[in-house]
Amino acid sequence: MEVPLENLKEKKMISSDAYEIGEILDVRYDPFEWKVEGLKVKANRSSEKLAAGLGKSSVMILPTDFVVNDVFLLSQSIKTLKDSVVPDNNNISSLSSLVPAKVVTRDNILVGNVTTVMVNIDTWTVPSIVVRLDKTAIEAMKMKKGFFSKISVAIGTDTIRSCADMIHLDVNMDGVRESMTVLE
Numbered sequence: 001m002e003v004p005l006e007n008l009k010e011k012k013m014i015s016s017d018a019y020e021i022g023e024i025l026d027v028r029y030d031p032f033e034w035k036v037e038g039l040k041v042k043a044n045r046s047s048e049k050l051a052a053g054l055g056k057s058s059v060m061i062l063p064t065d066f067v068v069n070d071v072f073l074l075s076q077s078i079k080t081l082k083d084s085v086v087p088d089n090n091n092i093s094s095l096s097s098l099v100p101a102k103v104v105t106r107d108n109i110l111v112g113n114v115t116t117v118m119v120n121i122d123t124w125t126v127p128s129i130v131v132r133l134d135k136t137a138i139e140a141m142k143m144k145k146g147f148f149s150k151i152s153v154a155i156g157t158d159t160i161r162s163c164a165d166m167i168h169l170d171v172n173m174d175g176v177r178e179s180m181t182v183l184e
Contacts, residue, residue, distance in 0.1 A: 002127060003068075004116040005095050011070070013041055013061065017077040020044050021061070024072065027119060028060060028092040029126055034157040036124040038062045039072075040088050058088040063124035093163075095119070095126065103131050103155070103167045111137045111176055114167065115152060128154040129167070130183065141177045153180040 005027060013021040026040040038060035062084045067073040074081060095117045103111040112133040120127050133143075133151045145151050159179055161170040169176065 001068075001122055002118045002120050004118060004130070005099070006116060008039070008119060008121075009096075011068075011072050013039070013072040013074065015074050015076060015078040015081055019078040021074070021078075021081070022059070025058060027095045028089075029095055031093050031163050034126040034160075036063050036119065036126065037092050038086070040094065060086050060088045060092075062086065066121065068121060098129060098163065098167065101163070101165070101167050103129070103169065105169050105172050105176060106161070107172050109137070109140065109173055110134045111155075111169070111173075112153075118154065126157050128156050128181075129160075130154055137173065137176075140173050152183045154183055155180050 008024055008027060011024050013024060015021060022041040022043045024039050025042050028037040028040055029035065030037055041059055041061055042057060043059050061081075064084050065075045067075070076084065098114050098117050100113045100115065102113055105111060112131040114129050115132050116130045117126060118128045118130065119125075130152055131154075133141075133153060138145055138151060143151060155169070155176065156179055159169050159171050159175065161168045171179065
């Protein structure tokens with residue numbers, strides 16, 4: 001199941017024995033493989049039992065089985081959760097850093113800005129970014145838009161060449177048009 005990044009942030013994480021671990025702040029990912037490395041969680045007092053968060057305000061919980069509703073319900077008790085928790089590491093990239101990055105094609109034509117990032121919580125991968133198209137990109141792709149409406153598209157992470165201050169795609173504008181999915 002794919003969910004936008006903002007639907008994960010600020011959700012509470014609860015262990016199977018009803019300890020509130022904390023609140024999800026961000027998602028850490030590998031920018032080369034587009035795999036989720038862990039969930040950055042603002043640790044609560046009850047999470048001191050995890051030991052990884054002592055003296056720190058956040059921990060990273062490695063991807064595991066969750067039941068996701070209004071909260072993230074872990075299948076593990078707080079005792080068995082210790083193996084899935086490590087101190088948070090700011091050297092690991094965060095998905096939040098991609099919003100609102102500019103997206104450009106291989107030939108440096110502006111496509112638009114990232115509005116969110118999609119996360120597949122079944123496979124713990126990052127399949128796509130959602131981009132609000134720039135006016136010049138809409139014209140270049142000969143798309144029609146309403147007077148006040150903006151066009152947002154999903155672009156697969158498999159077309160991304162690099163991420164830094166801007167996201168550089170490995171395709172030209174025709175490649176973007178072929179691979180994108182228009183969102184409503």
